[in-house]
Amino acid sequence: MIPLWQGSCNQWDCDEMGHMNVRLYVEKQAEGLIAFAHALGLPEAFRASAPATIVPVDQHIRFVREVLPGRPISMQGCVLEIGESDAVLYQELRHLDGSLSASFRTRIIHIDTAEGERFPWTAKTRAKMEALRGEAPAEALPRSIEPDAPGLPAVDITLARAQAAKAPRIGMAAVPPGHCGVHGWMEPSWFIGRLSDMVPNLLFDWRSRVGRKDGEKRIGGAVLEYRLRYHRLPRAGDLIVAHSSFGGINGKTHSLVHWLLDPVSGNAWASTQVVAITLDLDARKAVPAPPEMIAELERLAPPGLGV
Structure with a gap:
């Protein structure tokens, strides 16, 4: 697991149920994906000038413990699977006491930004992915x-x-x-x-x-x-x-x-x-x-x- 994001839940992140809205979970997951891209040697992926980027195509989210206003939360993650031009990444949000708030299992694909066509990972990126292989904890499984x-x-x-x-x-x-x-x-x-x-x-x-x-x-x-x-x-x-x-x-x-x-x-x-x-x-x-x-x-x- 590598650290990907750290912050807290603001009052304006919450909805009428009194807890952080689902959109904000995915927004923070997407920020963590940017940090992941840097760790994979793709620091340009989310910049306007990037010739290639990574996008999600299939995502599983499990919400375990609600996040209330003012509560600190942090994210870490690892690589679960590696394909020719895709991968499955694991990310988790945890409370300050270490208890799991939410987990994300996201299949991403590597595409060019001009046409949106898939193309293979480079050998360098694959090597970095291999170094970040891990497993999701049992409490986070679907x-x-x-x-x-x-x-x-x-x-x-x-x-x-x-x-x-x-x-x-x-x-x-x-x-x-x-x-x-x-x-x-x-x-x-x-x-x-x-x-x-x-x-x-x-x-x-x-x-x-x-x-x-x-x-x-x-x-x-x-x-x-x-x-x-x-x-x-x-x-x-x-x-x-x-x-x-x-x-x-x-x-x-x-x-x-x-x-x-x-x-x-x-x-x-x-x-x-x-x-x-x-x-x-x-x-x-x-x-x-x-x-x-x-x-x-x-x-x-x-x-x-x-x-």
């Missing part, structure tokens, strides 16, 4: 999502298929210049950030009624695990819509599948699987949704989409 499970081909993730499955649209947005990085693509953290903004359109009323059934509790939600597949990176001026589908239930957790799509072309930007809980905001504990509420969620977002 639980409810298989990160290496085959995903749907991007050509099958379309607006027409979402509409045919009667998956409701839960949000729409445009990409402003401020959300794009030095290479002109939307920063990866805004995929999960946009979804965080959009999901209340599906779940706000549902969660409030779960709270009433559980004794008028103040109810929110928390994500436990996430798989995010990046198919294309939008640019400033592009449009995004999100459609959602019920993915199942396991104990106190429920799963949803979200597709982020281009409403102009109908093609995919990203596809995601999310495992979440309904959260008692005062006790900071999971609240099991009654069977009739799960059935209602399935009616609100009919099954049918895959990641």
Whole structure:
């Protein structure tokens, strides 16, 4: 493990649930990726003049302990797998006492910035990757999502298929210049950030009624695990819509599948699987949704989409 980032959670990093928003986790992970690039001998990768860079294509995130305002956190990481033009990197955020906050398992690819085409790592970079090989600790391993499970081909993730499955649209947005990085693509953290903004359109009323059934509790939600597949990176001026589908239930957790799509072309930007809980905001504990509420969620977002 090598150190990649160190800081704290600000009040403005937190959302209505009172803890650090998922977008900020990925934002900090992306900062750690820049530090990783330096360690791999690719210090120019995230500069505007870079002929080549690294981008995520498949990411698994596990949220273990929430981060509250003012709490210090730090990141370290290692290399899990090395391919010809791709690699799997492990990054983890830990609290000051050493307890795990979140883990990230990210498959990256090496591309040229002009055409976005993949090309092999150099021998020098591969040697540096080999020197940073390590293993993820057991407490950080995936639980409810298989990160290496085959995903749907991007050509099958379309607006027409979402509409045919009667998956409701839960949000729409445009990409402003401020959300794009030095290479002109939307920063990866805004995929999960946009979804965080959009999901209340599906779940706000549902969660409030779960709270009433559980004794008028103040109810929110928390994500436990996430798989995010990046198919294309939008640019400033592009449009995004999100459609959602019920993915199942396991104990106190429920799963949803979200597709982020281009409403102009109908093609995919990203596809995601999310495992979440309904959260008692005062006790900071999971609240099991009654069977009739799960059935209602399935009616609100009919099954049918895959990641």
